[in-house]
Amino acid sequence: MFNPIFTALNAMPRIALAPLFIIWFGLGLGSKVAVGFSLTFFIVLTSTVAGGRGVNPDHTTLAHTLGASESQIFRKFVLPSAVPVIFNGLRLGLVFALLGVIGAEIFASEHGLGQTLSVLAASFKTDGVFGIIFLLSMIGVGISWGMTSLENRLLRWR
Known part of the structure; x- marks a missing residue:
């Protein structure tokens, strides 16, 4: 029902x-959070829906046959099989949120890495621009590694 609106x-x-x-x-x-959220929301939503749809139908049929309730099927089958896909969406979403926040800071900001990048680029200081770009790439790698380690810690059972 909501698919056309979300699309x-x-x-x-x-x-x-x-x-x-x-x-x-x-x-x-507030504006940076709004931009980051708007970029991240649909990535995480799409991953969550894909993870929920990726459940083996034989497992849910077997659970229904054995008398499991809908909440038990969700907790024991749907959620555990969807969590790895959700984490992939979160990892990608966090990187996109970083890009959105930096982009919003480049448009207009009082301070921040995006504003610093904009000032350095306007004054043709390419060494500073490359330094900020390198720092942002390291932050992105750190976010990705942090999400991977969190996923590995929370999903030891996999």
Whole structure:
């Protein structure tokens, strides 16, 4: 029922909404969170739906046959098989959130790495621009590694 609405919202270029978020929420943290959330939400939602649909139907049929309730099937079959796919969506979503926040800071910000990157680029200081880009790539790698270690710790049973 909600698929056409979510598809239309997902097709919208959300980074183009950054100026609206800045107008609505100001130059502070609120606009950056809104841009990051708008970029991340559909990635995580799509991964969660795909993980839920990827459950082996034979397992759920067997659970129904053995008398399991819907909540037991969800807790024992659907959720455990969907969690790895959800973590992949979270890992990707966090990197996109970082990109969105930096992009919003480049548009308009009082401080932050995006603003620093914009100032350095405007004054043709390429060494500083490459330094910020390297720092942002290391932050992205750190986020990815952090999510991988969290996934490995929480999903030892896999």
